[in-house]
Amino acid sequence: MRRELAVILFAVCIVVLHQSLAAAHLAGAGNTTSCTGFNRTEDRSVTFWYSSLDNVTAEAANWARTNSIDPTDVNTSGASSSSSADVIVNDANYTTYCGYNWHSTGTTVGLARCTTSHVSGNFQGYCDQHNIYIDTSYFSGTTQFNQRALLAHEIGHTIGAYHETGTTVMVVNLPAPTTALGTHVTNEVNAVFPP
Numbered sequence: 017m018r019r020e021l022a023v024i025l026f027a028v029c030i031v032v033l034h035q036s037l038a039a040a041h042l043a044g045a046g047n048t049t050s051c052t053g054f055n056r057t058e059d060r061s062v063t064f065w066y067s068s069l070d071n072v073t074a075e076a077a078n079w080a081r082t083n084s085i086d087p088t089d090v091n092t093s094g095a096s097s098s099s100s101a102d103v104i105v106n107d108a109n110y111t112t113y114c115g116y117n118w119h120s121t122g123t124t125v126g127l128a129r130c131t132t133s134h135v136s137g138n139f140q141g142y143c144d145q146h147n148i149y150i151d152t153s154y155f156s157g158t159t160q161f162n163q164r165a166l167l168a169h170e171i172g173h174t175i176g177a178y179h180e181t182g183t184t185v186m187v188v189n190l191p192a193p194t195t196a197l198g199t200h201v202t203n204e205v206n207a208v209f210p211p
Contacts, residue, residue, distance in 0.1 A: 043176040055142055056174070059139075059209070060091060062174065063092070063103070064105060067104055067106045067107075074105075076155075077105050077171070079164045080168035081171065085172070087202070090205060105167075107149070107155070109153045126149065127170070128147070128171070132145040168192075169187075176205070177197065180201060185197055
């Protein structure tokens with residue numbers, strides 16, 4: 017009887033530890049609207065607005081949504097206006113923005129940030145609207161694979177994915193080894209945003 021109880025307690029500890037480790041790699045609510053932090057969107061239906069994007073950036077964003085994000089339990093679609101969008105994608109030849117030195121003068125090539133968070137209600141602290149910023153000076157000189165990986169990476173942040181190591185698009189430094197979120201991140205996203 018003691019041995020069975022010990023085995024059951026061990027199994028419960030493994031399940032609890034696994035759940036806490038899974039949640040540790042996704043952002044939750046944080047009321048963060050600064051350039052250095054982020055919090056994830058409030059639900060699994062994420063609408064996008066493209067703010068006068070170059071065709072290359074728009075293609076990479078569409079590809080990343082379809083091939084990297086939509087295979088998870090998150091569903092993406094186009095928004096009817098920028099004010100109703102969960103994510104606004106912007107591109108320009110940035111030199112400095114949010115205190116970062118961008119591609120033409122530094123190393124930053126993309127940024128996702130929460131610009132408006134919910135201040136009350138069921139989604140308090142979750143992001144109501146993200147903005148993604150893509151540096152066109154980087155885009156014009158890199159491969160289509162890297163363009164798609166960058167968009168998948170930044171969109172990954174909007175659904176709560178932190179930087180990871182290994183074979184995932186969420187690595188810190190480019191070029192990413194893949195355009196996929198990876199099994200670990202996908203499983204975490206699906207646990208947070210069930211169908």
